Amino acid sequence: MADALKIGVAGLGTVGASLVRIISERHENLATACGRAITVTAVSARDRTKDRGIDVTSATWYDDPAAMAREGDIDVLVELIGGASGAAKDAVNAALERGIHVVTANKALLAEDGVALAALAEEKGVLLNFEAAVAGGIPVIKAVRESLTGNTMTRVYGIMNGTCNYILTRMEKEGLSFEDCLKEAQRLGYAEADPSFDINGNDTAHKLAILTSLAFGCEISCDDIYLEGISNITQDDIRAAAELGYRIKLLGVAQRTGGGIEQRVHPTMVPHDTVIAQVDGVTNAVAIESDILGDLLMVGPGAGGDATASAVLGDIADIAKSRPGAQTVPALGRPAKSLEPYKRARMRSHEGGYFIRMRVADRIGVIAAIARRMADNQISLESIVQHSANGERDAPTKTIIMVTHATTELSIRNAVKAMESDGYIVGKPQVIRIEKP
Amino acid sequence: MADALKIGVAGLGTVGASLVRIISERHENLATACGRAITVTAVSARDRTKDRGIDVTSATWYDDPAAMAREGDIDVLVELIGGASGAAKDAVNAALERGIHVVTANKALLAEDGVALAALAEEKGVLLNFEAAVAGGIPVIKAVRESLTGNTMTRVYGIMNGTCNYILTRMEKEGLSFEDCLKEAQRLGYAEADPSFDINGNDTAHKLAILTSLAFGCEISCDDIYLEGISNITQDDIRAAAELGYRIKLLGVAQRTGGGIEQRVHPTMVPHDTVIAQVDGVTNAVAIESDILGDLLMVGPGAGGDATASAVLGDIADIAKSRPGAQTVPALGRPAKSLEPYKRARMRSHEGGYFIRMRVADRIGVIAAIARRMADNQISLESIVQHSANGERDAPTKTIIMVTHATTELSIRNAVKAMESDGYIVGKPQVIRIEKP
Numbered sequence: 001m002a003d004a005l006k007i008g009v010a011g012l013g014t015v016g017a018s019l020v021r022i023i024s025e026r027h028e029n030l031a032t033a034c035g036r037a038i039t040v041t042a043v044s045a046r047d048r049t050k051d052r053g054i055d056v057t058s059a060t061w062y063d064d065p066a067a068m069a070r071e072g073d074i075d076v077l078v079e080l081i082g083g084a085s086g087a088a089k090d091a092v093n094a095a096l097e098r099g100i101h102v103v104t105a106n107k108a109l110l111a112e113d114g115v116a117l118a119a120l121a122e123e124k125g126v127l128l129n130f131e132a133a134v135a136g137g138i139p140v141i142k143a144v145r146e147s148l149t150g151n152t153m154t155r156v157y158g159i160m161n162g163t164c165n166y167i168l169t170r171m172e173k174e175g176l177s178f179e180d181c182l183k184e185a186q187r188l189g190y191a192e193a194d195p196s197f198d199i200n201g202n203d204t205a206h207k208l209a210i211l212t213s214l215a216f217g218c219e220i221s222c223d224d225i226y227l228e229g230i231s232n233i234t235q236d237d238i239r240a241a242a243e244l245g246y247r248i249k250l251l252g253v254a255q256r257t258g259g260g261i262e263q264r265v266h267p268t269m270v271p272h273d274t275v276i277a278q279v280d281g282v283t284n285a286v287a288i289e290s291d292i293l294g295d296l297l298m299v300g301p302g303a304g305g306d307a308t309a310s311a312v313l314g315d316i317a318d319i320a321k322s323r324p325g326a327q328t329v330p331a332l333g334r335p336a337k338s339l340e341p342y343k344r345a346r347m348r349s350h351e352g353g354y355f356i357r358m359r360v361a362d363r364i365g366v367i368a369a370i371a372r373r374m375a376d377n378q379i380s381l382e383s384i385v386q387h388s389a390n391g392e393r394d395a396p397t398k399t400i401i402m403v404t405h406a407t408t409e410l411s412i413r414n415a416v417k418a419m420e421s422d423g424y425i426v427g428k429p430q431v432i433r434i435e436k437p
Numbered sequence: 438m439a440d441a442l443k444i445g446v447a448g449l450g451t452v453g454a455s456l457v458r459i460i461s462e463r464h465e466n467l468a469t470a471c472g473r474a475i476t477v478t479a480v481s482a483r484d485r486t487k488d489r490g491i492d493v494t495s496a497t498w499y500d501d502p503a504a505m506a507r508e509g510d511i512d513v514l515v516e517l518i519g520g521a522s523g524a525a526k527d528a529v530n531a532a533l534e535r536g537i538h539v540v541t542a543n544k545a546l547l548a549e550d551g552v553a554l555a556a557l558a559e560e561k562g563v564l565l566n567f568e569a570a571v572a573g574g575i576p577v578i579k580a581v582r583e584s585l586t587g588n589t590m591t592r593v594y595g596i597m598n599g600t601c602n603y604i605l606t607r608m609e610k611e612g613l614s615f616e617d618c619l620k621e622a623q624r625l626g627y628a629e630a631d632p633s634f635d636i637n638g639n640d641t642a643h644k645l646a647i648l649t650s651l652a653f654g655c656e657i658s659c660d661d662i663y664l665e666g667i668s669n670i671t672q673d674d675i676r677a678a679a680e681l682g683y684r685i686k687l688l689g690v691a692q693r694t695g696g697g698i699e700q701r702v703h704p705t706m707v708p709h710d711t712v713i714a715q716v717d718g719v720t721n722a723v724a725i726e727s728d729i730l731g732d733l734l735m736v737g738p739g740a741g742g743d744a745t746a747s748a749v750l751g752d753i754a755d756i757a758k759s760r761p762g763a764q765t766v767p768a769l770g771r772p773a774k775s776l777e778p779y780k781r782a783r784m785r786s787h788e789g790g791y792f793i794r795m796r797v798a799d800r801i802g803v804i805a806a807i808a809r810r811m812a813d814n815q816i817s818l819e820s821i822v823q824h825s826a827n828g829e830r831d832a833p834t835k836t837i838i839m840v841t842h843a844t845t846e847l848s849i850r851n852a853v854k855a856m857e858s859d860g861y862i863v864g865k866p867q868v869i870r871i872e873k874p
Binding site: 018022023026029030032033034035131137138139142143146147148149150151152273274275277278279290292293294295296297298299300301304306307309310311313314317318321322329330333334335338 | 455459460463466467469470471472568574575576579580583584585586587588589710711712714715716727729730731732733734735736737738741743744746747748750751754755758759766767770771772775
């Protein structure tokens with residue numbers, strides 16, 4: 001049997017502690033599967049005295065992860081610190097510069113610096129693996145990077161944030177408000193004390209940016225993602241969606257269009273009888289549409305210490321199974337310098353169906369006025385219903401819900417603007433995009 | 438760039454022709470992704486004169502695929518002939534003996550001889566890749582063999598035969614009989630002229646046997662699979678399932694139990710609101726339950742020339758990306774000689790819920806008699822309904838539908854036997870197992 005693969009783990013939070021425990025508990029199984037042992041020879045974390053329920057006494061301790069990356073007796077740096085800059089970035093760069101493999105779960109770092117890191121890994125002839133960075137335990141990176149080689153991808157989309165999906169699922173099943181479900185998610189540890197990064201869609205955007213690059217062979221561009229969070233989704237939206245045969249999910253979507261690549265994260269109506277609509281709670285799902293294979297959907301745990309550690313372990317095992325210097329798989333699926341520049345498709349050119357819900361003054365001619373504004377903008381309606389909510393029957397306003405056939409974002413924006421200027425709309429109209437598999 | 442990887446394609450049916458066409462059309466993309474070109478240098482098929490819509494004039498033609506494997510100027514044999522014996526087996530063995538890599542879509546060959554072939558591949562230091570053999574284009578082999586390394590799997594199950602799923606979906610959506618849906622499937626090319634291999638579950642069994650070995654680290658045992666096909670599923674079953682909140686799918690299931698490994702293929706009730714229940718038509722789905730990652734589900738095309746060719750191409754690309762002699766991934770996830778002997782769990786010990794539908798004589802005391810027989814066998818009922826089908830109201834028989842809580846196969850068999858001996862059952866009771874995620 002070959003020499004043991006020596007691992008340095010930077011960051012001993014939930015995922016890091018899971019990983020160290022699993023490698024220790026399954027030492028023999030891993031050695032059988034990989035043809036060599038996997039040993040944690042070095043660790044680094046902030047607080048050396050903290051009890052994490054794992055034994056790291058046989059590993060060398062480093063206060064500074066970059067020092068471990070530079071000097072540690074390791075073949076692989078496993079970076080589980082997180083964050084786009086600081087210690088994580090320094091450690092990963094130091095490891096690659098030294099010419100050792102890197103496994104990371106750090107979506108922020110990859111979304112910001114993935115292309116440069118991939119280029120450095122290639123230059124040094126080492127692997128940069130990051131299965132855990134996108135959709136946690138779901139092996140979507142491997143699927144896109146390896147299984148789908150030769151395919152031209154047309155669209156990738158998915159539920160990539162468990163916190164948001166948990167909240168939307170609870171809102172639907174229990175009829176609770178967004179605020180109440182968020183509190184529940186925080187109580188259960190599914191949401192952070194400051195949940196804005198999840199709720200506003202930034203976390204999904206990081207994952208989408210990485211996936212977009214792999215799927216379309218372009219440079220990573222996280223800043224070009226259209227972003228809308230879930231905090232303004234109400235029970236009225238959820239109920240109207242259900243009546244129309246839809247469920248609301250926060251999706252990240254990347255799509256090839258004539259004008260470039262569209263990347264967007266927003267609450268989305270998905271048809272109720274599709275597989276992705278049935279993905280509930282903290283579970284994630286990623287769909288990949290490609291021209292040879294067709295449609296592939298992967299569903300699984302998107303977060304959690306063990307699930308994430310499983311993905312990290314898969315990445316480590318891939319390195320253990322390859323002989324030193326033997327791998328030529330580029331980190332982003334093709335050599336970093338052959339990645340195409342990212343060409344952003346303008347959001348106003350987005351094409352699709354739309355759901356529009358608005359309160360309007362209850363007076364004669366309003367429906368006709370609405371219909372005229374839609375027609376003016378060449379928008380064809382699939383349905384329009386006047387909706388009487390509880391207690392609203394005698395109010396001076398009524399609710400109008402419309403679903404459009406495929407149109408453009410610009411047409412919708414123009415139509416809504418025109419209706420607002422007409423003066424019959426009360427409050428702000430709710431506009432939710434529809435995504436069909 | 439490294440030298441081109443030279444491919445010999447044995448079998449130019451739908452999949453083989455797709456593969457040759459795709460490799461030719463995407464030559465540049467593949468070279469960029471793999472770091473070297475992929476070239477078809479030899480082909481073999483039965484009829485040299487047949488027009489397949491592809492140009493193979495630059496490849497050397499072999500009438501005998503084994504001769505191509507032995508003597509061809511190739512680095513990889515791609516075996517797309519099919520069948521557990523004869524030309525396919527001879528060619529694969531010849532290639533491995535010679536020490537060249539093999540990519541195959543041949544589930545029958547692997548189900549019969551997979552362990553011996555894996556051992557031979559390891560001995561010769563070459564790869565034996567077979568992603569296309571299980572669930573067509575879905576990268577389930579890669580997920581189990583690579584991504585889930587270190588996990589202990591507890592259950593794998595799935596919809597692995599598109600023909601059966603198409604028929605069951607049509608029966609449900611259109612209210613047609615099994616026979617009519619089968620004819621429709623044959624007309625559309627989803628079913629063979631002789632469909633028995635699909636309909637009886639044998640095709641699913643081959644795929645399950647391979648998956649079981651990979652998931653549980655045991656030898657392949659296709660002969661030990663409990664088998665029940667879909668031909669006796671009726672509209673009455675489908676309707677009763679729908680009423681009770683279930684859909685009927687032909688599943689292959691492999692599961693670790695105290696008594697060994699359970700492998701079974703049979704029509705199964707799955708709860709309506711699960712993701713797998715929404716998988717319709719010819720689409721396949723495979724679920725993998727493991728102890729670190731949790732539950733992973735993959736959904737995609739299980740058959741078709743292009744989808745299968747995509748999986749074959751992914752396998753070829755993995756070889757192209759590795760340097761010669763560099764790979765040590767064993768074909769079945771661990772060295773063939775470290776696979777555990779297959780220990781079969783007896784079907785009578787299977788535990789789960791059951792659906793039972795039977796016609797009984799319409800006389801006083803029958804329900805009480807049924808309930809007593811169930812109680813005698815320690816079977817607890819979730820529901821029991823007396824069902825009056827159309828036109829049955831005045832008949833001297835009525836239909837009883839029961840759903841049980843978890844019990845054993847033996848208890849169910851004994852209870853049904855006892856009820857049959859009681860003399861009130863008309864015809865043969867229908868018993869369908871329930872599977873819950």
